[in-house]
Amino acid sequence: MYKVYVDGRFLYFPGDEEAVITDSVVSQIMNDSGTFEFMIPDINPEYENLQARVSMLQVTKDDKEIFYGEVRSIDKDIDKIKQVYAVGELAFLFDSVQPQAKYQDLSPRQMLEIWLNIHNSQVEEKKRFYVGIVTVHDSNDSLYRFTNRETTLDCIREKLCDKLDGYLRIRKTGGKRYLDLVTLQDYGKICEQPVQFGANLIDYVENVSGEDIATACIPRGGKLDEGPIEGLEAYTDITSVNGGRDYVYIQKAVDTYGWIYKVVDWDDVFIPANLKAKAEKWLTDNQYENMTLDLSILHADFDSWELGDSIHAVAEPFGMDRYFPVFSRELHLQAPEEDRMQLGTTAKKDFVRQDQAQNSQTKNEFEKVHQTSSFLQSAIDNATQMMTGSNGGYKVTEYDEDGRWLRDLYMNAPNKEDATNIMQINMNGIGFSREGFPGPYKNAWTIDGVLTGEFIKAGTVQAEALSTEYRQSVEKFSEDKATAALDNSKKYTDGKLELYST
Structure with a gap:
């Protein structure tokens, strides 16, 4: 049930004969302030109290705040009905x-x-x-x-x-x-209930055509020192872990739309198994990242979905199996059947209304390690906010075939196939991945004493003294080693990653 307050007092209460507003709509967009618009008759006790740039409005749903902002304009028609327009609190930063x-x-x-x-x-x-x-x-x-x-x-x-x-x-x-x-x-929570699309997926898509969709992916990994063809550069491929084929595909999509190949590069991946996992994820997931899906014609039950939540969208004929964020929604307080919701990320490109100069700055210096106490304190403050401001997640414990403990996973999704943020603990160490279970685990502390981190927050290493070539070789070795240590299907021999079956 929606309620509306003005400066802490009731402005709208469903069923009340006086606390009445009509045609009320809350609009929300990620990275934007959002708006609240409504009509108010003169029978409302707060009719005369509303003031532009003074009155603060709050909208709640089931006693949870969904909008808070300031009245910006009030217009009155010949019937003394006032039309009120308010902007969300993010707009305070415009002042x-x-x-x-x-x-x-x-x-x-x-x-x-x-x-x-x-x-x-x-x-x-x-x-x-x-x-x-x-x-x-x-x-x-x-x-x-x-x-x-x-x-x-x-x-x-x-x-x-x-x-x-x-x-x-x-x-x-x-x-x-x-x-x-x-x-x-x-940003938000992961919603487990999927939205099912059929062969008419394109009917719901605003900015992608069928020509943009691939049914087979040829992944190309990091550059190798030598290749089979003289004069041509060689790259890591997946033939050694994919039955000799250098591509992955979706059978249902191929049966429906035919073979549509696309080459996709992952310059920093040198492990064939990891490269294959990324290609499979791209085929069902990442190739759709620029889609915007309009759910207003789907009549889906999205009552509990909030801005920034991740929604599981599945379209079997296309092979799509991806989580999309809720980037905008329009809530009609008196007419919920008119609610609108859009999934995707393209709205992020539109929220700044004026032209922007795209100035690029060449970076010639290697990563700087800050030695000031203010920088370290900032890192501590941020860690404190992250640890105390978290909304929780999911824990999964895995065991091997003999019932022995294998690993604990702490994730932002209920299963590791869908999770992006993962903390893994096993007998080889602790690792953190922001790219799903396969990794890479760019931040890890392994049992052999190696501490791998993307960002060094204390001034203990003069990174400027390291050459770029040496830094890149250390980064690659550390990432591969951390990933291998946290995957029981891999081991290290003489500093090189080798695969073996468990």
Whole structure:
């Protein structure tokens, strides 16, 4: 049941003869403030109390807040019916301006915190934000940014979200409003109930045609030192683990649409089994990542789905088996049959309404290791937010054929085939993957004492002194070794990865 409050007082209560509003619609889009629009008659006790730029509105569903924001405009027609338009609280960040400044050698969390502190110094308490969970990174966690009197929201979206593939999420706890900057997989919950599409999948797709869909994938991995054909570069392939074939395919899709091949590159993958797993996932999952699915004509039961949640979408004739995020939804408080919802990520490309210059900066320096106490404190603060602000996940314990403990998996999905974020613990160590169970496990601590990490937060290594060639060789060896240590079907011999059957 929906309820609406204005400055803490009832504005709308279903069934009440006076607390009435009509034609009320909540619109939400990821990385956007969202809006709330409605009509209010003069019988409502709060009719005269609504004020633009003053009144704060809250919409709840089953006593859970789904919208909070500020009234921005009020229009009255000849029948004294007022049309009210409100914007969500993310728009508070439009009310402050960042000064002309240059920032460098900062982590994304530090950058966000500085801008929010400047914002907070310019606005009243009800519009303030505090830095929350930050899970995005750049290549070396050392940002270089300018600000030139843009609004705070423009700075965050253009200089952090766009460039780091991040999403903004608001959380409220302890009387404070926190702004998280997270990756897509860290945003919402995973919904287990799948949405089934048939051969008419394209009817629901807004931006992909049938010509964009492949039924077979030829994966091409990392470059090899030598190849069978002189003069041609050679790459890791899957023939050794795929019956001599260098491709994977979906039989149902081939039977329906014929053979449609596509070559896909994974330059950093040198293990054939891992390359095959990535190709199979791409064929059923990643090739559809740019799709936008309109569920308004599907009449699906998406009552419990929230913005940023991951929805399991299946279309057997196409071989599609993928999780799509809810990137926008339109909720009609008095007419739920008119609700709309869209799945996908393309809306993220449209949320900034003005043109942006795509300036690229050549990076010639190797990853910088920060030695300042402020950088380390920022990392500690972010870890604290991640550990205390988590919504939970799933734990699975696996055993071998003899009933002996094999591994514990802590995941963001109920099974390892669907999970993207995985922490694995087995007798060989602890590893973290953001690319599913096959890995790579880029962050790991293995039993032989090797600690592999993408980002070093303390100043114990002068990384600038390492050559790029040496760094890349160490990174590749460490990743492969960590992945092998956490997979019981692999072992290391003389520093090289070898496969064997269990």
